[in-house]
Amino acid sequence: MSARIVHIASNTFREAVRDRVLYNLIAFALLMSGAAILVGQISIDIERLVVINLGLTAVSLFGMVIAIFFGIGLVSKEIEKRTLYTVLSRPVQRWEFIVGKFFGLAGTLVVNTFFMAIGVFAALLYVSHRFQGSDGWVLVALYFIILQFLIITALALLFSSFSSPLMAAVFAFALFVIGSFAEDLRGFAAMTQGVTRWLATGAAYLVPNFSALNVISSVAHEQPVAGQLVLFNTLYALIYAAMALCGAVLIFERRNLK
Amino acid sequence: MAVIEILGLEKTYTVGFWRKRPKCALKPLHLRVEEGEIFGFLGPNGAGKTTTLKLLMGLVFPTAGSARILGLDFNHPQVKAQIGFLPEQPYFYDYLTARELLEYYGQLSGVAAKDRSRRVGEMLDQVGLKDAAGVQLRKFSKGMLQRVGIAQAILHHPKVVFLDEPMSGLDPMGRREVRDLMEQLKLQGKTVFFSTHILSDAEALCDRVAIIHQGDLRGVGAVAELTSSIQGKVEIVWQGTLVPSSLRALGADCHVTGDAIRAVLPEGRQDAALEALGRERLRLISVIPVRTSLEDYFVAQLKPVEETAGATA
Numbered sequence: 001m002s003a004r005i006v007h008i009a010s011n012t013f014r015e016a017v018r019d020r021v022l023y024n025l026i027a028f029a030l031l032m033s034g035a036a037i038l039v040g041q042i043s044i045d046i047e048r049l050v051v052i053n054l055g056l057t058a059v060s061l062f063g064m065v066i067a068i069f070f071g072i073g074l075v076s077k078e079i080e081k082r083t084l085y086t087v088l089s090r091p092v093q094r095w096e097f098i099v100g101k102f103f104g105l106a107g108t109l110v111v112n113t114f115f116m117a118i119g120v121f122a123a124l125l126y127v128s129h130r131f132q133g134s135d136g137w138v139l140v141a142l143y144f145i146i147l148q149f150l151i152i153t154a155l156a157l158l159f160s161s162f163s164s165p166l167m168a169a170v171f172a173f174a175l176f177v178i179g180s181f182a183e184d185l186r187g188f189a190a191m192t193q194g195v196t197r198w199l200a201t202g203a204a205y206l207v208p209n210f211s212a213l214n215v216i217s218s219v220a221h222e223q224p225v226a227g228q229l230v231l232f233n234t235l236y237a238l239i240y241a242a243m244a245l246c247g248a249v250l251i252f253e254r255r256n257l258k
Numbered sequence: 259m260a261v262i263e264i265l266g267l268e269k270t271y272t273v274g275f276w277r278k279r280p281k282c283a284l285k286p287l288h289l290r291v292e293e294g295e296i297f298g299f300l301g302p303n304g305a306g307k308t309t310t311l312k313l314l315m316g317l318v319f320p321t322a323g324s325a326r327i328l329g330l331d332f333n334h335p336q337v338k339a340q341i342g343f344l345p346e347q348p349y350f351y352d353y354l355t356a357r358e359l360l361e362y363y364g365q366l367s368g369v370a371a372k373d374r375s376r377r378v379g380e381m382l383d384q385v386g387l388k389d390a391a392g393v394q395l396r397k398f399s400k401g402m403l404q405r406v407g408i409a410q411a412i413l414h415h416p417k418v419v420f421l422d423e424p425m426s427g428l429d430p431m432g433r434r435e436v437r438d439l440m441e442q443l444k445l446q447g448k449t450v451f452f453s454t455h456i457l458s459d460a461e462a463l464c465d466r467v468a469i470i471h472q473g474d475l476r477g478v479g480a481v482a483e484l485t486s487s488i489q490g491k492v493e494i495v496w497q498g499t500l501v502p503s504s505l506r507a508l509g510a511d512c513h514v515t516g517d518a519i520r521a522v523l524p525e526g527r528q529d530a531a532l533e534a535l536g537r538e539r540l541r542l543i544s545v546i547p548v549r550t551s552l553e554d555y556f557v558a559q560l561k562p563v564e565e566t567a568g569a570t571a
Contacts, residue, residue: 003365004365004366007362007365007366008366011351011354011362014353014354015351015353018353019353081349082345082347082348082349083349083350083351084317085312085315085317085343085345085348086343086344086345086348086350086363086407086410086411087366088315088316088317089315089316089317089338089341089343089420090338090339090363090366090367091335091336091338091339091366091367091368092338092366093335254319256271256317256318256319257312257317257318258271258318
């Protein structure tokens with residue numbers, strides 16, 4: 001990786017930290033503490049299930065909100081404020097800028113997820129007083145959540161490279177919602193006929209399949225995750241994010257910075 | 259040797275949502291800037307100065323034409339490492355301190371890690387921001403931001419420095435400081451290409467200037483040549499508050515400023531005017547031939563189009 005990408009990524013990380021993006025951790029910590037105490041008092045035998053479900057869903061939602069709302073401004077804000085001018089007038093290629101921004105936000109989300117994961121495990125320890133073997137699957141669920149972040153970050157960057165922050169937010173959020181129901185969309189496509197079937201199938205495979213990356217419920221029920229699924233999901237997320245990133249680069253390489 | 263060679267660079271934007279129509283921001287521009295000179299790119303607001311600079315920086319893409327900087331195509335990565343750029347009304351990452359910002363730009367420009375910290379310190383010192391090095395840019399005044407902007411433009415020892423309206427929005431002291439900095443750059447052998455619509459700055463600083471209006475290059479030349487043509491008039495200044503009637507009779511155009519009077523009259527009547535002042539025992543301050551100012555030249559270059567536009571309207 002070029003040194004310039006690393007510098008742009010670390011500056012993006014610094015921006016996120018100084019813009020108080022990581023303050024969401026405080027809200028998350030409060031949520032997890034409250035949930036753990038409350039669940040410990042009202043739930044019988046399902047404390048672990050509730051804490052894992054609630055904790056991982058919160059990790060996913062908090063991260064998605066950051067990925068979308070920080071990601072959509074990564075390029076457009078730099079153009080609007082003209083901070084990009086002094087970067088691109090240096091020996092920095094446009095693709096390096098996009099890739100650096102991507103890794104900067106992805107790094108922010110990984111760090112954020114790491115701290116939230118500590119919160120989830122702390123809450124889990126509080127309600128069940130000990131860890132058990134199946135808790136390891138929570139780590140796999142967290143890994144899948146990070147893969148989702150990579151996809152949505154790349155998509156937010158893609159939309160940010162050609163549209164306004166508002167439109168980019170709408171597009172990214174819409175894809176997140178539709179992608180969360182990608183399996184249902186594929187099921188619907190299988191039930192239709194003719195042109196509708198072609199269109200629905202095309203749309204179902206075009207949107208990111210977030211439902212395949214969501215194993216929160218099965219992990220909460222202590223069901224193991226197949227190694228094949230881990231491999232497939234990893235490849236899928238990396239290829240999808242890379243394609244979205246390529247799209248962002250292709251658009252940005254041709255864009256006039258008026 | 260031409261350090262900057264603009265070869266028919268042209269930019270046309272498409273405007274309009276439904277009915278798209280072309281809007282020419284820059285007509286084919288041909289220009290040469292020689293090594294070590296301070297070159298002023300003059301024009302009123304919206305003339306095409308910033309578009310030209312953005313084209314040269316690779317921020318917008320030309321519709322046609324090309325340019326060479328330091329003998330290489332202007333988009334060549336090696337060129338970017340040897341140029342510095344200050345955009346108009348610069349805005350920087352305001353969550354960074356001045357030192358952090360310069361460190362970051364030093365990294366992007368490929369300044370070696372061992373030299374970076376020293377270079378940043380030198381730059382902050384040079385632009386008078388040493389004491390504000392640790393302050394976040396969001397707390398900086400406009401003048402301080404402009405100084406940071408200049409520091410980032412010259413941090414990596416570029417051979418050519420492009421400055422877009424560097425004195426814009428600065429107070430007289432700030433303008434003076436920027437002018438001094440530009441003169442220092444020239445002494446260091448750097449080529450400075452700057453755009454401005456403040457003609458006094460251009461006149462004080464530039465070796466040569468180009469005038470652009472409505473995207474069209476109107477004139478290029480050495481400031482000394484453009485301002486040297488004597489108009490056949492002379493300016494006489496003396497101490498006093500009243501204009502002698504004999505001087506009025508000579509057709510002098512007089513202006514009273516404080517306790518001095520400035521009269522402009524045809525060169526042939528200079529001796530008669532001086533005799534008249536001597537008779538009145540008035541204290542003479544100066545006698546200077548009236549030369550064409552850069553402003554006169556600038557206005558003359560813009561006039562034809564405005565008149566044509568007026569005639570067709």
